[in-house]
Amino acid sequence: MQPSRRVTIEDVAARAGVHAGTVSRALNRPEQVAPATRERIEAIVRELDFVPNRAARGLITGRTDNVAVIVPDITNPTFAALVRAAGRAARDADLQLLLVDTGEHDEEEVRAARTLSHEVDGFVVLSPRRLHRELGALGSTPAVFVNRPVRGRSSVVIRTASAVDDAVRHLVGHGHVGLAYLGGPKGSWAASERRDAVRRTSRDTGIVVHELTVGAPTFEAAASTVDAVVASGATAVLAFNGQMALGVIAGLSQRGMAVPGDVSVVGGDDVPMAAMTAPPLTAISVPTGEAGARAVELLRSDGPRVELAGTLVVRGSSGPVTS
Amino acid sequence: MQPSRRVTIEDVAARAGVHAGTVSRALNRPEQVAPATRERIEAIVRELDFVPNRAARGLITGRTDNVAVIVPDITNPTFAALVRAAGRAARDADLQLLLVDTGEHDEEEVRAARTLSHEVDGFVVLSPRRLHRELGALGSTPAVFVNRPVRGRSSVVIRTASAVDDAVRHLVGHGHVGLAYLGGPKGSWAASERRDAVRRTSRDTGIVVHELTVGAPTFEAAASTVDAVVASGATAVLAFNGQMALGVIAGLSQRGMAVPGDVSVVGGDDVPMAAMTAPPLTAISVPTGEAGARAVELLRSDGPRVELAGTLVVRGSSGPVTS
C-alpha cells in the first residue's frame, strides 16, 4: 500500500461536481446548502472517508481545537482522575487533549505554557505552582486554573478547609492531644489551604500540631517520614493527601504500630482504594472527576469560577487513643 | 492588552530587512545563510519572541509534530508511568503528546485511531485490545504497540512468562499446592502471556490452578473477588497486576486472613508502593519507564521491535503455608 495521498476537499468537490467552497459549507453550515447537494456531498464524504485537515482549517479560523492540560505528576491518582475526566469532556467537545507532565518542576510549567500558547485554544492547569504568577507566559490564550484561584482568570477550586476542620475536631473528639501534619508541596494552594485550616482549628481546640515537611506528595516519601512522626509523640496524623496517608499507615505498620490503636491517620484527600485498605482510610473525599470536567467546560464557556467542596468521610483508620 | 496579533515570519523578515524565505532558512538550515544575516535574524526572533506556527508549517511539510498515546486507563499506575516516560521522550524530540484514555473501551481505540490518523505523525498504543486487529484504522500512520507484538509493525513488549514461571515455582517451593490466578482483561496480550505461563508451569510442577475472572484490572475489582479466592481453597494467589494483588491483600485482611500466613499473594506486575505496603508485595518488576521511552524512540527511528523482561522480586507477601 503506497502512502496514498490524503483525500482533500477538492477530491470531494470534483467527485460531487461542485466547488470546494460548497463542500466546506455543506460540512460547516449545512443549512446554507440545498438538501439535494448536501446529501450528495455527505455520501461522497463517507465514501471517500474524507476528514478535513485540522491544520489547514486552523490556519484560517485561528482555532486549533487543542487544549493542553498541565499536570505536576500524572502518576498521582488524583491528577490521573482529573485528567481522565477532562479528557472525556474534551472528546465530547471535539477537542484534542495535549498532556504535559511537569514532574513537579515549576519552571517546566511556564516553559510549556510559553511554547504551547499558540498551539492550543486553552489551558487547564492543575495545581499550578508558578504559572499563576507568570500569566504572561500564557499570552492571550485562555486558561482555567484548578485548585488555585487567580484574579481575573477562570478557576475550579475544591475547598477543603471546612472538611479539615471537621477532621481535626473528629480527632480531638477522640481524645487526641497531639497531631502530626504532613504538608503538601510548597507552591500548592490546596496545601496552604489545608495547612491554614489545621493551624486555625488546632488553635481553637487546643490540640498541639507538629508540622512536618515531606519531600514529595507521594506514598513513598510519606512512608519514610514516619520516624519523625513517631518522634513527635503525636497520636494522630493528618496528611496532605490520600497517597501520603496510605504511606504513613504502611510505615507505621512496618514499625509494628497499630492503626488506629496507636496512631490515627487521616487523608487530606481521597483515593479510590482508600475505602478498601486495611484499615480503610478516613479521608476528605473530593469530587475530582467533576473538577476535571468542569474545567474543560469553563474553558469553552469562558465562565468565571467554580467552587466545589470536599467532605470528611470517617472510615477505620481513625479512632480513640487506646494506650 | 489587546489580542495582539501573533508575530509572523513576515514581521521578523521586515524587521531584519530580508525576505521571509531567508528567515525560514535561517531557522531550518542555518548553514545556508550568511553568518551575519543569521545572527541578525536570530536576535530579532528572540526580541520579538517569534514562534513558528506549527499548523502552517505542517501544511507544507506534511508533519504535525504530534504523537498520540492511546491508553486503556490512565489511572492505572502502570500506564501512568508509561505515559509519563513517553511524554518526557516526546518533549525531548520536540513532539507534542496527545492523550487518549479509552476507558478500557475497545471500540474507542479504533475510533481514536481513525479520527487522529491525520493529526499525528505516529501512535503509541498501550496494551491494545482491538486496534491490532484493525490496522486499517491507522491509515498510513506509523504506530508502536506496547505489550502486543504485531506482524509488520513496531512494538515494545515486556516479557513476563519466565518471571511468572519463577513465581509459580517460588510458591511451589514453599509448599503451596493450590493457586488462584486472577486474570487480566480479555483482549490483553500481557494477560494471555501470563495466563499461559501459569498454566504451563502448573502442569510442570503439579500445583492446582483455579482461574478466576475479574471484571476490571483494578484494586477494587480484585478486592471484591476475594470470596471466590477463599472458596477455591487455594493458599496462594497470583494476580495479573500489582494493583489487583494489593486489592486481594486488602480483601483478605478485611476477612481476617493473614498474608502470607494464611495466603501468599504475588503481583503479575509491580507498582511503586508495592515495596512499602504491609506486607511488602512479592511481584514481577517490569521496566515501565523504559518501555514508554523506547516506544517514542521507535516511532522516530522507525525501528522494528524491542523486547524487555520483567523479573520476580520476592518481598514479604509470599512464603510458606503456616497452617
Next chain:
DNA sequence: ATGAAAGCGCTAACAA
C-alpha cells in the same frame, strides 16, 4: 547567499 513565487488544504467574504 538571497529574493521571488508558488502552494500546502481549507474557510470566508463577496458576487452572481
Next chain:
DNA sequence: TTGTTAGCGCTTTCAT
C-alpha cells in the same frame, strides 16, 4: 443556493 477569490503562515523550488 452556489461559484469565485483571496489568503491564513509557512517552506521550498527556482532564479538571480
